[in-house]
Amino acid sequence: MTSPLPALIVVDVQRAFDEWEAAGKRRNNPDAVARIADLLKAFRASDAPIFHIRHEGTKPNSSFLPSGTGYAVKDEAREAPGEAVIVKRVNSAFIGTDLEKRLRAGSIATLVICGATTNHCVETTTRMAGNLGFDAQLVRDATWTFDRIGPDGDAHSAEDIHAMTLSNLNSEFARIVTTDDVIASLEAARQ
Known part of the structure; x- marks a missing residue:
């Protein structure tokens, strides 16, 4: 039996991106992290599954080295006790991890994907989710890029x-949604 609730996949909301901005890189969607915090609150209130994805850099100059300041998660997206944290070393959260196995074991069919960056790890994870047969929903206002x-x-x-x-992913790999769409759907499922 398939789980009636979707899982939230929070991709790479790590401090490295704050460091990039501080160094002068310009991004879009300045409210994306606040929208991610809204999603986390709604999923927790619904007792829906949440998976936190962390990127672990492997190159010596990576901003995401576990020993560096950029590896830590941003406070607004910190996991709560009992929420899964999955570490990846490539763009897709499905490669080299047990994410798919965990989702299948939980009979989870729908994935709500947010995080950073839109055109790298979020896109790669979303494409693979669609290819693996999940109902992928990418939250347009809860992701950003540079x-x-x-x-x-x-x-x-x-x-x-x-x-x-978003245009490339729309329809073929995922449905493009907003934070409000997702929260409304969760609230409807609780009633």
Whole structure:
């Protein structure tokens, strides 16, 4: 039997991103972490499963080395006792981890995905969730990314990258939703 409640997958909400911003990198969705905190509160109130994903860097200059200041989770997204924390070393939360096994063991069919960054680990995890047959929902206002320079030297804004990533994932890999959509759905399921 499939679980009637979705699982919240919180991807890489770590302090490294604060350090990137402090160093001058510009991001979109400044309220994304507050929306993630809203999602955590709603999932906890519904007793719905939550999986916290942490990125562990493997290269010497990684901002996500376990011994570095960027590895720690941001306070707003800290796990509560009993909530699963899964450490990954690549972009997808499904590769090299037991995330899929845990989800299948819990008969969880729907995944609500949020975190950072939209076009890297969030996108890769969302694509794989869709490919593995999960009903993936990507929360557009609870994820963010940074400005980037493309291979031809063109500057791309975080807003454009975020929007294009959502467009690429929409329908084929995931449903694109808002925090309010998710919370309303959880509240309806509780009644």
